[in-house]
Every structure is written in structure tokens, then in C-alpha cells.
Amino acid sequence: MISQVSWDDKADPESHGKANDVVPNNERELVAHVISEDDDPSLNPWTFRSFFIGFGLSAFGSALAEIYYFKPQTLTVSLMFLAIISYIIGTAMDSFIPRRGIFRWLNPHPFNKKENAFVIIMASAASNAALATEVLAVQRLYYDVNPNPATSVFLLFSSQLLGYGIGGLMRSVLLYPSKMFYPNVLPLVSMFDALFRDGTAAQRKIQVFWTVFSVIFVWELFPEWIFPLLTGFSIFCLALPDNPAVSRLFGGSNGNEGLGVLSICFDWQYISALNPFIVPLKALLSVLFGYILCIAVFMAVFYGNVWKARNFPFLSQVLFYENGTLYDQSLIMDADYQVDSELVAEQGLPYYASTWVVYLIATNLALAATITHLLLWNYDDMCAAWTWLSPASFWRTWQGFDWRFWKYNGRHEEVKITDDLDPHYAQMLKYPDAPNSWYGLTAVLSLIVALVVIYKSDSTLPWWGLVVALLLATVFILFIVALYAMTGIPLSIQTFVQMVAGYLHRGKPMANMYFVLYSYNTMNQAQLLLRDLKVAQYVKLPPRAAFAAQVIGTLFGAAVNFVLMNSIVSNRSDILLSVQGSNVWSGQQVQQYNSQAIAWGGLSNELFSIGSRYHWVPLSYVIGLFVPIPFWLVHRYWPKLRTDFIYTPLICGFIGTLAVGINASALSFLIVGFTSQWWLRTRCPRWFQKYNYIVAAALDGGTQVMVFILSFAVFGAAGHTHLFPSWWGANQVGNYDHCVLLQ
Known part of the structure; x- marks a missing residue:
């Protein structure tokens, strides 16, 4: 029988040899063994350096993501890639900028883990091609509808922030419990622990990281x-x-x-x-x-x-x-x-x-099974997720409401410290909180803006369609994000919401696109918010710093997305509308999004109703x-x-x-x-606890840096493709594995 180890024994796994031989039995034990619970409250993330690097990487990531969206080869900007670049820039500023006189604003103290986390969360929030730019591109290219710049920008802001507001209100269930451990972020946090921790064990982890990074890079x-x-x-x-x-x-x-x-x-x-x-x-x-x-x-x-x-x-x-x-x-x-x-x-x-x-059938099976599975196995957690909608919760919020929200003192609601409380969350209680009212205000303002935008942008989506889209998103945030938090495996709701929109708004492809935007994208944004908040919890970044980084990065990235989308569509519309495109630009994603909207928005009844094919x-x-x-x-x-x-x-x-x-x-x-x-x-188990996640981080980081370089050097992201000369191991005229080419 596997013995259990107390939290005190696990607080510093490097210090307790026996603890390292214990096999982690559950999420709480796993995280305790591989991530440090230590926190230094004196570390300051609010530095000019954080914002300088954060805005720089946000501009870079958001611009690159939008350019990639219109390329023949579709890539995403990797979180691990941004983390490594930000660490290199931060340590370089730390090493080469003096700390005297006016330079103290640029380099006030050694670059620390909380600064790096602040930068990553800000850049992560920005480094996605906002789905709203896809909708705007389709409108311009296929429907000759061109919303004015103000309407377009507010469309981006509202669609990106709605998920933040709704997801933030579910933090008590989808973020704080130990079982919601977001396995996808463990390599990143393990890398942070190694890079910013002193001691022999940390140095060994750093050596392992850079060795594996270099090998996989080559x-x-x-x-x-x-x-x-x-x-x-x-x-x-x-x-x-x-x-x-x-x-x-x-x-x-x-x-x-x-x-x-x-x-x-x-x-x-x-x-x-x-x-x-x-x-x-x-x-x-x-x-x-x-x-x-x-x-x-x-x-x-x-x-x-x-x-x-x-x-x-x-x-x-x-x-x-x-x-x-x-x-x-x-x-x-x-x-x-x-x-x-x-x-x-x-x-x-x-x-x-x-x-x-x-x-399509499997996707719908999975979505429905998620709801039943979590209600059966996690019923109490699912019920607790809706406490913020109860009359008592609204009354407490109203009683403590102060329109001068910036003066909120950050006092947490009474949290009873018990053995069941997640230790990483317990460490966060010392910091002023970003309260539910902030997330609620974000959601309400975004909803008001969305209601105006759907009419100003000629979306053909009625107000009640927007409400249904948000209700679906809210339900799926609870279930799909919970499954993601426990398994690390994301499920998509795009097919399902396209089907629902097709039945609600028959013959209206554009309404289908907006419905998907405010349901599917809202759920995705909530998932990204909660994932990044888990990073903040693991590295002990104060909640207000995490909230600020996410909102600033999202708004800044959305603005950059819009500027680039507008420029590309204005100057490359003929190429984007062509079937093949060119070796530099392609409208494949815009075409696919529009085609799916037509199929689901225009033909749902004929293709999917009872008795149909x-x-x-x-x-x-x-x-x-x-x-x-x-x-x-x-x-x-x-x-x-x-x-x-x-x-x-x-x-x-x-x-x-x-x-x-x-x-x-x-x-x-x-x-x-x-x-x-x-x-x-x-x-x-000893090797697993020390090196499993740092090796995972190194493999991802080295691969993503090389793929980024190759994308511009040989794969056409810079305009020209340079494939390796054809030989037995590089069959450039067929399938690489030498199977017969069928299509």
C-alpha cells in the first residue's frame, strides 16, 4: 500500500529524500511534489520593465498571430516560446542596464519570477488572432459589409472580454480547488521554478532544461x-x-x-x-x-x-x-x-x-457526456459553481458595492484555513483580491457593448440570439473548462453552437458567425483566463496584477489584430478570395469559416433534421x-x-x-x-518529481523556437518557400512516408 505524505513533508521536496520516493496518488500530491509552494511577498511585478517587455511581446505576438492567420501555413504563437523570449530579454535588461540614477526605472532589482509571469500572462492574452477579426474579414470579403472602425474595435473588445467576466465569476470552482490543477501549465511553472530558484537542485534542473532544449532544437x-x-x-x-x-x-x-x-x-x-x-x-x-x-x-x-x-x-x-x-x-x-x-x-x-x-457525431457525444459525467462524479462542485447567481450572493454584492471600485481594499471573503484548502491558493490569500465585482462589471459592460455592436455591424443576429449564445457559453464554461482543468484535454463546442445557431437563425450565415463568436469564443476566452490565473496562483503573482495583465494584454492585442486584419484584407483581397491563394497569403481560414456558416446557417434543417441524411x-x-x-x-x-x-x-x-x-x-x-x-x-518517482515537467518544458520550448525560425527561413512565412531538395527521406512530390497519394 502506498503511504501518504503530509503537506509539511512536501513543502520542500528537495529537502526530504523520502518524500521524493512517494508515488503521487492524486492531483494535490502531484502538484505538491513538482511545484514549489514557496512565496516571497517582497518580489515586485509592478515594474516599468514588466510593462516594457509585456507591451513589446504583446505587440509582437498579436501581430504575428494575425499574420499567421492569413498565411498558407497556419501556426500559433506558443506560450512556451513567449516565456523563453521574455526570460532572455528580462535577464539581459537585468545584466546590462545599470541600477543607478534614472536607469533604476528600467532595472530596479534583479528580474524575478513574478515579473516574468506578469509578462507571460499579458503576452499570452494578446497573442491570439481574435475570432472577431475572422468575422470582420468574412463580412468585408463575402458580404460587402464594412462596419466602421469604432464598431469593429468594440466588437473585438466585447467578444474578447465577455469570457473573462463570466469565467472570472466561476473562480471558486474552476480555479481554487486542488483538483482543478490545469496540467498544461505544469511544464511552464516547473521551468519558472528552475530558472528563478537558488540551490544545487535548481541548478541541476536548469542544466537539464538547457541540455534538452539544445538537443531538441537541433x-x-x-x-x-x-x-x-x-x-x-x-x-x-x-x-x-x-x-x-x-x-x-x-x-x-x-x-x-x-x-x-x-x-x-x-x-x-x-x-x-x-x-x-x-x-x-x-x-x-x-x-x-x-x-x-x-x-x-x-x-x-x-x-x-x-x-x-x-x-x-x-x-x-x-x-x-x-x-x-x-x-x-x-x-x-x-x-x-x-x-x-x-x-x-x-x-x-x-x-x-x-x-x-x-x-461531428463524436463531438456532440463528448459535449453531452461531459455534462452528465461531471454531474454524476462532481455534483457538489457543479452546484457550487452557480452560487454567484443566487439571490443571497447578489444581496451580499449589493450590500458591499461601492461605485468607486478602485478603492476596494482587496479583503478576501472569509476563507477557513483547513487541510482541504489548496496550499497554493492559501498563499494567495495574503494579497488583495480582484473581487467578483470586477469580473461582473467586465461582463456587464461587454454585454452592453455587444448588444449595440450586433446592430451597428449589420450582423443579422437579434438581441435574443446573443442572449442564447451567452447562456450556452456560460453552461459550457462550467463543464468544458472543468474537464480541461482536470485532464488538460480541451473540447471544442464550435460544431454544436453552429448547429444550434443554424436552427435558430435559418438561412442567415452571418447571424451564425456572430452566434459562434459570442458563444464558442466566449468559452475559449474563459478557458484562457482561468488557465493563466492558475499560472498566477502557482507562481504567487498577486490577483490584481494577473487581472491587469490579462485585460491590458487582451485589449492591446485586439487593437493590433484589427489594424493588421484591415490592412491585409484591403491590400490582398483578390488573393484571399482565390481558391489557391499564393505562397505568401491565403484566405483558407476565412473561406472555411464562411463555408461552415453557410452549411450550418443555411442548410441545418435540410441536412441534420430528423429523417434527413x-x-x-x-x-x-x-x-x-x-x-x-x-x-x-x-x-x-x-x-x-x-x-x-x-x-x-x-x-x-x-x-x-x-x-x-x-x-x-x-x-x-x-x-x-x-x-x-x-x-x-x-x-x-524521484526522477518524475524532479525532471518530468522540466523536460516537457524544454522539449516544447526548443521545438517551438526552431519551428518559429524555420517558418520564416524556409516555410514561407517571410514570403518564399525553400523546401529541402527531394530525396528518399524527403519525398516532396508525394506523401513523406511513401504511401500512395490518394487526393
Whole structure:
């Protein structure tokens, strides 16, 4: 039987040799072993240096994210990449700027962990291409609607901040408890602990970090550019290079090639799309079950010719005519860019690739299963999440309300210090809080602005549609973010809200886009807010500093997003509207967003209603509500079977996981994940506690820096593509793994 260790024994894991040999049994023990609980209240994040680096990286990250959005190769700005760059700049300013006279404003004291966290949270909030810029680009390119700059900017502000306000009000359930430990941020925080902590153990971690960072940095040159066969090495493809069935099942080195079964991937960029070092063991088991089911279901659907699957590509996300040619959506739109039923009758209803239909079904199953799963297993937590909506809570807020909110003294509500209280949260109680009223005010102001904007921007979305979108977002914030906080695996609600919007606003693609913006994007923003607040909690960054960094970064980044989007659309509209684009600019994402809005906003009733071709897509949501119940009943009456290890939402979601992209990394992901979370955690707990997350951080950091360099040097982000000369390991005229090219 594994012994338990008290919090006092775990406070400094480097100081207690025996504690390091204990296998972490739950989230609380895991975090206690790998992240320091120490805090130095004298460390000051409010420095000119923090804002200087923060604004600089926010401008860089937001501009880069928006440029990437209109590139043929879509990339995102990595949090780990920003963390490493900010650390280098901060330590350089610390080392080379004097601390005398006027220079003390630039370099008041050694660059510290809280400054770095402040910069990262600010830059992270800015370094996303705001979904509202996508909506504005579609309006300009396809609907000849051009909202004035003020309306556009306020659209960006309201859509980005609504999720912050709603998510912030759920902090007591989605942030403070130990079980909400956000495994995705553990490598980042572990890196901070190593970089800013003194002592021999910390120095060893730093050495490990930079060694692994350097090795993976150099290694990524090979699978990314010189030797791309390493992206997906398949013995079956090499043995049978001309067999279409082999390509569908075993191929996976290129986008939408095949399922990548038994392929080995040596490219960390693809393996770590979801870092396997951080996914908990229970979640990994569910991922494995879902992955196996996905392979079986996809092959059965295709070779069983379900939904005429053999007429279309094996993996694809676009719409087709029945004969397999691409569906021309412009032929079913009237002069007002709304779907015309008579034109639809002439063209015929479009088809999806059948594997994409399975993905849609799996997504709905997962969303519904998430609600039931959390209500069954975490009922008390879910109920507690709505206490802020109770009359008593509103009365307390009103009683203590002062319109001079900047004078709020920061006193926390009475929090009873017990053994059950998360120790990292307990350390934060010494700092003035950013109260619920601040988050509530953010939500209310954003809602008022949104109500004005949807009419000023000719969105065609009525006020009640906005309200429904926000209600859906609020519900999903509670359930989807809770699952993300416990497993590190995000689920998307985009398909579901597009379906709901299609039924509510039939024949109105633009209304569908705005509905998705204020539901899907609101949930995503709440998830980002809570993730970054967890970073702040782990590094003990004061709540007000975290709130300021997030809001400033979000508003600043949104403004930069708008300026760049406006410039690119004004000067490159012909290229963005073309199917192929150029090697510098592409409208692929704008086109896809508009196409999805037409399909869901204009054809939901014809494609997805009961009795129609794809009626199992909405019905799967109903079925998903019942999926977790048998597992819960089994655990209640036969607990020794340990069905509590099963996350049914993850199993359901991963049934559709191979529907898009490069799939050769799945086996490598599972091998690395089980090696880390089972073998190392149970057989080498000392090594796991010290180095598992610092190695994860180094692998991500080195990979992302090299990918960033290669993006501009050879992959066309700077305007010209320079592929490595074709050879056996770099098959530039087909699939890299040498499977037959089917599409």
C-alpha cells in the first residue's frame, strides 16, 4: 500500500529524500511534489520593465498571430516560446542596464519570477488572432459589409472580454480547488521554478532544461525540413507503397492522408500537440480507448460505404456533390448572401466525407457526456459553481458595492484555513483580491457593448440570439473548462453552437458567425483566463496584477489584430478570395469559416433534421447524455472494477480524433504518455518529481523556437518557400512516408 505524505513533508521536496520516493496518488500530491509552494511577498511585478517587455511581446505576438492567420501555413504563437523570449530579454535588461540614477526605472532589482509571469500572462492574452477579426474579414470579403472602425474595435473588445467576466465569476470552482490543477501549465511553472530558484537542485534542473532544449532544437531540423520521413515512419507504407487501403490505414505523415496506425513519429511538434508528459494517467487510458474505437469506426464507415463514403476522400472537411466533386456554395446564395431554397434544389444538397460526419457525431457525444459525467462524479462542485447567481450572493454584492471600485481594499471573503484548502491558493490569500465585482462589471459592460455592436455591424443576429449564445457559453464554461482543468484535454463546442445557431437563425450565415463568436469564443476566452490565473496562483503573482495583465494584454492585442486584419484584407483581397491563394497569403481560414456558416446557417434543417441524411449528428447529443451512466452505476455497486478511471467524454471525443491533420503521431504520443505517467511516475518517482515537467518544458520550448525560425527561413512565412531538395527521406512530390497519394 502506498503511504501518504503530509503537506509539511512536501513543502520542500528537495529537502526530504523520502518524500521524493512517494508515488503521487492524486492531483494535490502531484502538484505538491513538482511545484514549489514557496512565496516571497517582497518580489515586485509592478515594474516599468514588466510593462516594457509585456507591451513589446504583446505587440509582437498579436501581430504575428494575425499574420499567421492569413498565411498558407497556419501556426500559433506558443506560450512556451513567449516565456523563453521574455526570460532572455528580462535577464539581459537585468545584466546590462545599470541600477543607478534614472536607469533604476528600467532595472530596479534583479528580474524575478513574478515579473516574468506578469509578462507571460499579458503576452499570452494578446497573442491570439481574435475570432472577431475572422468575422470582420468574412463580412468585408463575402458580404460587402464594412462596419466602421469604432464598431469593429468594440466588437473585438466585447467578444474578447465577455469570457473573462463570466469565467472570472466561476473562480471558486474552476480555479481554487486542488483538483482543478490545469496540467498544461505544469511544464511552464516547473521551468519558472528552475530558472528563478537558488540551490544545487535548481541548478541541476536548469542544466537539464538547457541540455534538452539544445538537443531538441537541433533535432527538429531533421523531421521538420531535412528528413521529413521521420514525421511518420511506417514499415507498411514502405513495404506496400502503391496500396490505397494501406495508405488509408497506415499512412499519416501528411495532412488528411490516413489514420497513421502503427506509424512512429519522431517530430516533437506533432507529438506534443497535446503534451504527453502532462496528460494524467486516467485521461490517457480514456484517450487510448477512444483512439482504438476511432480506427475501427472510421474503417467500418468507409468500407461499409455509409453515407456514400466511397464517393468521397477518406479524410476531408469540405462539402462535395454526390459525384465527389467540390461543392460550389456560391451557387446556392442569393444577392443578399442568404441561402436560396430554389437554388439548393437545383444544385442538390451537399455531402460531407463520412469520417467527418463521425467527427461531428463524436463531438456532440463528448459535449453531452461531459455534462452528465461531471454531474454524476462532481455534483457538489457543479452546484457550487452557480452560487454567484443566487439571490443571497447578489444581496451580499449589493450590500458591499461601492461605485468607486478602485478603492476596494482587496479583503478576501472569509476563507477557513483547513487541510482541504489548496496550499497554493492559501498563499494567495495574503494579497488583495480582484473581487467578483470586477469580473461582473467586465461582463456587464461587454454585454452592453455587444448588444449595440450586433446592430451597428449589420450582423443579422437579434438581441435574443446573443442572449442564447451567452447562456450556452456560460453552461459550457462550467463543464468544458472543468474537464480541461482536470485532464488538460480541451473540447471544442464550435460544431454544436453552429448547429444550434443554424436552427435558430435559418438561412442567415452571418447571424451564425456572430452566434459562434459570442458563444464558442466566449468559452475559449474563459478557458484562457482561468488557465493563466492558475499560472498566477502557482507562481504567487498577486490577483490584481494577473487581472491587469490579462485585460491590458487582451485589449492591446485586439487593437493590433484589427489594424493588421484591415490592412491585409484591403491590400490582398483578390488573393484571399482565390481558391489557391499564393505562397505568401491565403484566405483558407476565412473561406472555411464562411463555408461552415453557410452549411450550418443555411442548410441545418435540410441536412441534420430528423429523417434527413445526417440526423444522427444532433441525435448523438441526446445519446451522449446517457453514456456515462452505466460506468457510474458500475462504480457505485462494484467499485473494485475502477470504472472511475474512465472519462467517457474523452472516449467519445477521441472517436473522431483522426478526422483531420497529420495522424502519424498518435502512437508516439501514447508511448511517451504511458512511459511518463505510469512507468516513471510509479517506478522512478524521484526522477518524475524532479525532471518530468522540466523536460516537457524544454522539449516544447526548443521545438517551438526552431519551428518559429524555420517558418520564416524556409516555410514561407517571410514570403518564399525553400523546401529541402527531394530525396528518399524527403519525398516532396508525394506523401513523406511513401504511401500512395490518394487526393
